[in-house]
Amino acid sequence: MDDLDRTQKIERMTRNVQTIPLVCSWCKKIYRLEKHEYEHNKMTGVSHGICPECLQKQDDLLK
Numbered sequence: 001m002d003d004l005d006r007t008q009k010i011e012r013m014t015r016n017v018q019t020i021p022l023v024c025s026w027c028k029k030i031y032r033l034e035k036h037e038y039e040h041n042k043m044t045g046v047s048h049g050i051c052p053e054c055l056q057k058q059d060d061l062l063k
Contacts, residue, residue, distance in 0.1 A: 024051035026058075 022032040031051035050058070 020047055022047050022049050024049065024054055026050055026054035 018036055019033045020036050021030045022034060023029070024031050025048045029051060031049075034047070
């Protein structure tokens with residue numbers, strides 16, 4: 001096994017699937033969980049967006 005094969009094997013072993021919560025930036029509730037593949041030693045955590053309820057409220061304000 002050469003160095004490239006070894007490196008690729010290590011990369012495959014260190015990849016994982018993590019569930020990341022999506023947090024509404026408006027009401028702060030967790031509105032969905034998504035599975036993401038991440039590599040070991042890479043920063044992952046929480047992702048922000050807007051939940052369907054807050055999106056509807058914002059949409060109503062624009063009408």
